[in-house]
Amino acid sequence: MCLSIPAKILSVDGLMAKASVNGAIVNTSLHLVEDIKPGDYVLVHTGFALQKISEEEAMETLKLLAELDQGNENTML
Amino acid sequence: MKYMDEFRDAALVKKITAAIKNRSQKPLRIMEVCGGHTLAIRKFGIPQLLPSHIELVSGPGCPVCVTDRTAIDRVIAFTRVPGVKLATYGDLLRVPGSESSLDLEKAHGADVNIVYSSLEAIEMARANPNRKIVFTGIGFETTTPASAVAVIEAAKLGLNNFFVFSMHKLMPPAMDALIEQGIRIDGYIGPGHVTTIAGADMYNALVEKHKIAIVVTGFEPVDLLQAILMLVEMHEENRAGVEIQYRRAVTVSGNPKAREMVSAVFEVCDEHWRGLGKISDSGLRLQRKYKAFDALQNIPVDVPQAFEPPGCICGEVLRGISRPNDCRLFGKACTPANPVGACMVSGEGACQAYYNHG
């Protein structure tokens, strides 16, 4: 029950939204978040959107990792 | 971006693994304190990718696992009160109490209902005005806001038949208690979604007190490995502090709206944890102004102190002292189909994660 999954918001109706999790459609409450619109990705936990996922930060993390210095090549597997 | 495949990329996994091997010299003991991490670490085979001097141990991070057995007995006792209809998350059903479980009670006709969201319990209360709905509030910082929303909604709707039994717990006091008990932890993989809500700043006091390294982490293989690399670097440089790996979902201050709702409804109290005992200021109870919705105050039941099942070492597993396979019941008398202890019940429990994924 700790699990929270990334879901894409499909439509918003007041404090409720429909979201897609790998193609499955789930009802999601928006009580805990603000300014959510269709197309946003949110983390869903026990039926509540916990937070909007930041695309900018995700790209930044991946960019940093792409540039990661692995260290001495010789010791690599 | 789907926030999944990108963080399961095999080339990135290889690259980070190589960097860990290169940079890590000193023995390192890392604990994860979120059941979601325990499951992901086992499922993705993370330990097999690490040098043998880096040890990963599970901690008290699965909500049903750390719920004291007396609390389970109390939930069962609520279902035996005439007029009560129980609304609970499914994870709780098979957790063994002293003599029974919710599952067994349900099989014998108790009114036990699984809900996915706390708002379904509110719906249940509206649809059944002559019944008392008891909702089991369980979970850490991640799940508590859902219970707070339900109480606020119940007050708004003027419901007089909705009650929460709060077993909610706070993570930092447990992380503190483990170090206080002398358990060796060189770094914590910080719980991602707990921190999404509460904010990375909530660990500042812990870092200040114990000079510990904490990296708040996501749940995909790339996330976990990057966090381990960050912990390796902090350890090699003797650096304490809180760092955020899971930047796409976590900030220093968390989710202000969720935090506000929690502090409007709940207040801190002492709480009993399975395996860890009583920890000061580690639980949450309803504030006085919401006492009309507190199951403990409105539906009295008498429940004696419960004891752990003989042979089960859940308490040691939850403190990172023993591993599930150190238990002599593991995989024999205790399996996911027939759990003896709570750690075998949930997919996020250490015993079940070890059983399913090795």
Ligand code: SF4
């Ligand atoms: S294997 Fe079963 S009995 Fe042993 S510690 Fe885990 S839950 Fe308890």
